[in-house]
Amino acid sequence: MASMIQLYYGSDTQNTHTVVQEKIVPLLKKEGVAVRDKIIPELSDEDWRDHDFFILGVPTWYYGELQSDWEAYFEHFKTLDFKGKTVALFGLGDQWGYDEWFIDGVGILAEALLENGAEIICPWPTTGYDFLKSRALKNEGEFYGLALDEDNQYELTQSRCETWVKQLVAELKKKDLLPAMS
Numbered sequence: 001m002a003s004m005i006q007l008y009y010g011s012d013t014q015n016t017h018t019v020v021q022e023k024i025v026p027l028l029k030k031e032g033v034a035v036r037d038k039i040i041p042e043l044s045d046e047d048w049r050d051h052d053f054f055i056l057g058v059p060t061w062y063y064g065e066l067q068s069d070w071e072a073y074f075e076h077f078k079t080l081d082f083k084g085k086t087v088a089l090f091g092l093g094d095q096w097g098y099d100e101w102f103i104d105g106v107g108i109l110a111e112a113l114l115e116n117g118a119e120i121i122c123p124w125p126t127t128g129y130d131f132l133k134s135r136a137l138k139n140e141g142e143f144y145g146l147a148l149d150e151d152n153q154y155e156l157t158q159s160r161c162e163t164w165v166k167q168l169v170a171e172l173k174k175k176d177l178l179p180a181m182s
Protein backbone atom coordinates (compact mmCIF):
# COMPACT_ATOMS: atom_id res chain seq x y z
CA MET A 1 0.00 0.00 0.00
CA ALA A 2 2.81 2.41 0.84
CA SER A 3 3.99 2.22 -2.76
CA MET A 4 0.72 3.67 -4.02
CA ILE A 5 -0.18 7.30 -4.33
CA GLN A 6 -3.11 8.38 -2.19
CA LEU A 7 -5.77 10.50 -3.89
CA TYR A 8 -8.59 11.83 -1.71
CA TYR A 9 -11.49 13.90 -3.03
CA GLY A 10 -15.05 15.07 -2.58
CA SER A 11 -17.72 15.59 -5.22
CA ASP A 12 -21.33 16.78 -4.97
CA THR A 13 -22.52 16.45 -8.57
CA GLN A 14 -19.94 13.93 -9.78
CA ASN A 15 -17.77 16.24 -11.86
CA THR A 16 -14.75 15.73 -9.64
CA HIS A 17 -15.52 12.03 -9.38
CA THR A 18 -15.55 11.73 -13.17
CA VAL A 19 -12.32 13.72 -13.54
CA VAL A 20 -10.64 11.44 -10.98
CA GLN A 21 -11.87 8.17 -12.47
CA GLU A 22 -11.65 9.03 -16.17
CA LYS A 23 -8.69 11.37 -16.32
CA ILE A 24 -6.34 11.70 -13.34
CA VAL A 25 -6.18 8.04 -12.25
CA PRO A 26 -5.79 6.65 -15.80
CA LEU A 27 -3.16 9.28 -16.64
CA LEU A 28 -1.16 8.44 -13.52
CA LYS A 29 -1.41 4.75 -14.38
CA LYS A 30 -0.16 5.53 -17.87
CA GLU A 31 2.90 7.10 -16.21
CA GLY A 32 3.41 3.89 -14.26
CA VAL A 33 2.05 5.24 -10.99
CA ALA A 34 -0.37 3.17 -8.95
CA VAL A 35 -3.14 5.14 -7.25
CA ARG A 36 -5.51 4.46 -4.39
CA ASP A 37 -8.45 6.85 -4.41
CA LYS A 38 -10.92 7.50 -1.63
CA ILE A 39 -13.77 9.89 -1.05
CA ILE A 40 -13.56 12.11 2.01
CA PRO A 41 -16.27 10.38 4.12
CA GLU A 42 -14.30 7.12 3.85
CA LEU A 43 -11.14 8.56 5.41
CA SER A 44 -9.73 7.52 8.74
CA ASP A 45 -6.60 8.91 10.41
CA GLU A 46 -4.63 5.92 9.15
CA ASP A 47 -5.14 7.18 5.63
CA TRP A 48 -2.89 10.13 6.47
CA ARG A 49 -0.47 8.47 8.86
CA ASP A 50 1.61 6.10 6.77
CA HIS A 51 2.03 8.15 3.63
CA ASP A 52 4.32 10.99 2.57
CA PHE A 53 2.44 12.27 -0.45
CA PHE A 54 -1.20 13.00 -1.24
CA ILE A 55 -3.24 14.34 -4.13
CA LEU A 56 -6.34 16.17 -2.89
CA GLY A 57 -9.30 17.14 -5.09
CA VAL A 58 -11.89 19.73 -4.10
CA PRO A 59 -14.72 21.44 -5.95
CA THR A 60 -15.91 24.84 -4.66
CA TRP A 61 -19.56 25.41 -3.79
CA TYR A 62 -21.90 28.18 -2.62
CA TYR A 63 -19.80 31.29 -3.10
CA GLY A 64 -16.39 30.17 -1.98
CA GLU A 65 -17.24 27.23 0.27
CA LEU A 66 -15.74 23.76 0.34
CA GLN A 67 -17.72 20.90 -1.20
CA SER A 68 -20.01 19.35 1.43
CA ASP A 69 -17.86 16.33 2.41
CA TRP A 70 -14.77 18.51 2.73
CA GLU A 71 -16.81 21.05 4.69
CA ALA A 72 -17.93 18.36 7.15
CA TYR A 73 -14.37 17.03 7.47
CA PHE A 74 -12.56 20.35 7.60
CA GLU A 75 -12.42 20.93 11.37
CA HIS A 76 -10.73 17.56 11.72
CA PHE A 77 -8.52 18.14 8.69
CA LYS A 78 -7.15 21.25 10.37
CA THR A 79 -5.91 19.16 13.30
CA LEU A 80 -3.78 16.85 11.13
CA ASP A 81 0.00 17.21 11.18
CA PHE A 82 1.46 17.57 7.69
CA LYS A 83 5.08 18.20 8.69
CA GLY A 84 7.34 16.37 6.24
CA LYS A 85 4.42 15.59 3.94
CA THR A 86 3.93 16.71 0.37
CA VAL A 87 0.58 17.52 -1.24
CA ALA A 88 -0.62 18.31 -4.75
CA LEU A 89 -4.03 19.97 -5.11
CA PHE A 90 -6.59 20.19 -7.86
CA GLY A 91 -9.91 21.98 -7.83
CA LEU A 92 -13.05 22.27 -9.89
CA GLY A 93 -15.00 25.48 -10.25
CA ASP A 94 -17.00 27.73 -12.53
CA GLN A 95 -14.94 30.79 -13.47
CA TRP A 96 -17.82 32.68 -15.11
CA GLY A 97 -20.75 31.80 -12.85
CA TYR A 98 -18.69 32.32 -9.69
CA ASP A 99 -15.95 34.64 -10.88
CA GLU A 100 -15.24 36.13 -7.44
CA TRP A 101 -14.74 32.74 -5.83
CA PHE A 102 -13.09 30.69 -8.56
CA ILE A 103 -11.79 27.43 -7.04
CA ASP A 104 -11.61 29.07 -3.59
CA GLY A 105 -11.71 25.57 -2.07
CA VAL A 106 -8.16 24.97 -3.29
CA GLY A 107 -7.08 28.08 -1.39
CA ILE A 108 -8.92 27.03 1.76
CA LEU A 109 -7.17 23.65 1.78
CA ALA A 110 -3.81 25.20 0.85
CA GLU A 111 -3.99 27.64 3.77
CA ALA A 112 -4.72 24.85 6.26
CA LEU A 113 -2.04 22.58 4.79
CA LEU A 114 0.66 25.25 4.88
CA GLU A 115 -0.31 26.17 8.43
CA ASN A 116 0.17 22.53 9.42
CA GLY A 117 3.54 22.05 7.77
CA ALA A 118 2.81 20.59 4.33
CA GLU A 119 4.79 21.33 1.22
CA ILE A 120 2.46 22.00 -1.71
CA ILE A 121 3.85 21.10 -5.13
CA CYS A 122 2.71 21.46 -8.73
CA PRO A 123 1.18 24.94 -8.90
CA TRP A 124 -0.70 25.80 -12.08
CA PRO A 125 -0.59 28.97 -14.23
CA THR A 126 -3.61 31.30 -14.28
CA THR A 127 -3.18 31.87 -18.01
CA GLY A 128 -6.24 30.82 -19.99
CA TYR A 129 -8.78 31.50 -17.22
CA ASP A 130 -11.07 34.51 -16.90
CA PHE A 131 -12.11 35.32 -13.34
CA LEU A 132 -12.13 38.25 -10.94
CA LYS A 133 -10.94 36.77 -7.65
CA SER A 134 -9.67 33.51 -6.27
CA ARG A 135 -8.50 32.47 -2.84
CA ALA A 136 -6.48 29.75 -4.61
CA LEU A 137 -3.82 32.15 -5.87
CA LYS A 138 -0.32 31.27 -4.74
CA ASN A 139 0.95 34.44 -6.42
CA GLU A 140 -0.19 36.72 -9.24
CA GLY A 141 0.40 34.14 -11.94
CA GLU A 142 -0.24 30.78 -10.29
CA PHE A 143 -2.90 28.79 -8.49
CA TYR A 144 -1.84 26.47 -5.67
CA GLY A 145 -2.95 23.57 -7.83
CA LEU A 146 -4.58 22.48 -11.05
CA ALA A 147 -7.75 24.45 -11.91
CA LEU A 148 -10.45 22.65 -13.88
CA ASP A 149 -13.68 24.15 -15.14
CA GLU A 150 -16.11 21.52 -16.35
CA ASP A 151 -18.87 24.12 -16.64
CA ASN A 152 -17.18 26.36 -19.20
CA GLN A 153 -13.96 24.75 -20.44
CA TYR A 154 -14.60 21.02 -20.32
CA GLU A 155 -12.81 20.62 -23.65
CA LEU A 156 -9.56 21.72 -21.98
CA THR A 157 -9.78 19.30 -19.05
CA GLN A 158 -8.02 16.38 -20.72
CA SER A 159 -5.00 18.38 -21.87
CA ARG A 160 -4.78 20.26 -18.57
CA CYS A 161 -4.80 16.97 -16.67
CA GLU A 162 -2.21 15.47 -19.01
CA THR A 163 0.19 18.38 -18.54
CA TRP A 164 -0.30 18.54 -14.78
CA VAL A 165 0.07 14.79 -14.24
CA LYS A 166 3.31 14.74 -16.27
CA GLN A 167 4.70 17.65 -14.20
CA LEU A 168 3.58 15.96 -11.02
CA VAL A 169 5.23 12.64 -11.81
CA ALA A 170 8.48 14.40 -12.80
CA GLU A 171 8.43 16.36 -9.53
CA LEU A 172 7.75 13.24 -7.48
CA LYS A 173 10.60 11.39 -9.16
CA LYS A 174 12.93 14.30 -8.43
CA LYS A 175 11.87 14.23 -4.79
CA ASP A 176 12.21 10.46 -4.65
CA LEU A 177 8.59 10.10 -3.64
CA LEU A 178 7.93 7.32 -6.16
CA PRO A 179 10.59 4.86 -5.06
CA ALA A 180 8.79 1.61 -5.77
CA MET A 181 7.31 2.65 -9.08
CA SER A 182 9.86 4.58 -11.13
Ligand SMILES: Cc1cc2nc3c(=O)[nH]c(=O)nc-3n(C[C@H](O)[C@H](O)[C@H](O)COP(=O)(O)O)c2cc1C
Nearest residue numbers: 011012013014015016059062063064093094098103
Ligand atom coordinates in the same frame (compact mmCIF):
# COMPACT_ATOMS: atom_id res chain seq x y z
C1 LIG B 1 -24.86 26.37 -6.40
C2 LIG B 1 -23.45 26.32 -6.93
C3 LIG B 1 -22.47 27.06 -6.32
C4 LIG B 1 -21.16 27.07 -6.83
N1 LIG B 1 -20.19 27.88 -6.26
C5 LIG B 1 -18.96 27.96 -6.83
C6 LIG B 1 -17.96 28.85 -6.33
O1 LIG B 1 -18.17 29.58 -5.36
N2 LIG B 1 -16.74 28.89 -6.94
C7 LIG B 1 -16.45 28.10 -8.03
O2 LIG B 1 -15.35 28.18 -8.56
N3 LIG B 1 -17.39 27.23 -8.51
C8 LIG B 1 -18.61 27.15 -7.96
N4 LIG B 1 -19.54 26.27 -8.45
C9 LIG B 1 -19.19 25.39 -9.59
C10 LIG B 1 -18.80 23.96 -9.14
O3 LIG B 1 -17.62 23.98 -8.38
C11 LIG B 1 -18.57 23.11 -10.37
O4 LIG B 1 -19.79 22.90 -11.03
C12 LIG B 1 -17.89 21.78 -10.07
O5 LIG B 1 -17.56 21.16 -11.30
C13 LIG B 1 -18.73 20.85 -9.23
O6 LIG B 1 -18.00 19.71 -8.90
P1 LIG B 1 -18.64 18.40 -8.26
O7 LIG B 1 -19.69 17.91 -9.24
O8 LIG B 1 -17.51 17.44 -8.16
O9 LIG B 1 -19.23 18.77 -6.93
C14 LIG B 1 -20.85 26.26 -7.95
C15 LIG B 1 -21.86 25.48 -8.54
C16 LIG B 1 -23.14 25.51 -8.06
C17 LIG B 1 -24.21 24.69 -8.75
